[in-house]
Amino acid sequence: MSADINSRYGLNPAHSEVVKTGEIVAPCKALDMGCSNGRNALYLSQLGFNVTAVDNNPDAINMLRQIVSEERIDNIEALVYDINDAALSGDYGLIACTVTLMFLNPMRVDAVIENMQSHTLPGGYNLIVCAMNTNEHPCPVPFPFTFKTEQLRDAYKGWELLKYNEDLGTMHNGAQLQFATMLARKPSQ
Ligand SMILES: C[S@@+](CC[C@H](N)C(=O)[O-])C[C@H]1O[C@@H](n2cnc3c(N)ncnc32)[C@H](O)[C@@H]1O
Numbered sequence: 001m002s003a004d005i006n007s008r009y010g011l012n013p014a015h016s017e018v019v020k021t022g023e024i025v026a027p028c029k030a031l032d033m034g035c036s037n038g039r040n041a042l043y044l045s046q047l048g049f050n051v052t053a054v055d056n057n058p059d060a061i062n063m064l065r066q067i068v069s070e071e072r073i074d075n076i077e078a079l080v081y082d083i084n085d086a087a088l089s090g091d092y093g094l095i096a097c098t099v100t101l102m103f104l105n106p107m108r109v110d111a112v113i114e115n116m117q118s119h120t121l122p123g124g125y126n127l128i129v130c131a132m133n134t135n136e137h138p139c140p141v142p143f144p145f146t147f148k149t150e151q152l153r154d155a156y157k158g159w160e161l162l163k164y165n166e167d168l169g170t171m172h173n174g175a176q177l178q179f180a181t182m183l184a185r186k187p188s189q
Pocket residue numbers: 015033034035036037039040054055056057060081082083084097098099100103104
């Protein structure tokens with residue numbers, strides 16, 4: 001399974017929220033936004049998703065392409081793409097964007113989310129995990145973008161929220177910050 005592929009290539013296991021999403025969402029056409037070298041894309045592909053994986057780091061995309069080639073994986077397409085462009089092509093049953101929005105241009109995040117939403121098929125899903133900066137827990141990392149309390153929920157008005165929390169997490173160095181974690185389903189029509 002993917003854990004074997006991931007460890008064979010020195011990759012971490014898939015993000016825990018991607019694993020949970022894979023238990024809820026049936027295999028479909030999926031987009032992994034900010035895929036890095038593919039820990040989540042590889043996991044989803046092993047579950048039978050047809051994955052487009054994008055990142056603006058060409059080295060990460062090249063490494064993922066190499067794994068795809070060596071493993072003869074036929075359901076991952078890895079592409080260099082700047083998420084700030086908010087110019088997706090194609091529609092997806094699942095768009096996953098884990099720990100990536102916080103690296104974007106804050107002036108582009110609204111457009112990026114609208115672009116994700118409009119390229120999600122009716123009844124399809126968006127998974128987002130992103131750092132927050134709140135009065136209770138100021139973000140200790142100078143990310144370009146962070147969510148405010150309830151900001152992500154407000155952006156998904158009209159969608160069914162299968163999961164939404166703003167729980168406290170701990171970084172490797174012990175610093176604590178909140179993360180907005182959401183799995184949302186677009187209305188079927
Ligand atoms: C912390 S990593 C998260 C990787 C992956 N989503 C995961 O859960 O392991 C953030 C990724 O976002 C990518 N990234 C940052 N800004 C980007 C942008 N403007 N367009 C595309 N990818 C971007 C980085 O290159 C990096 O691979």
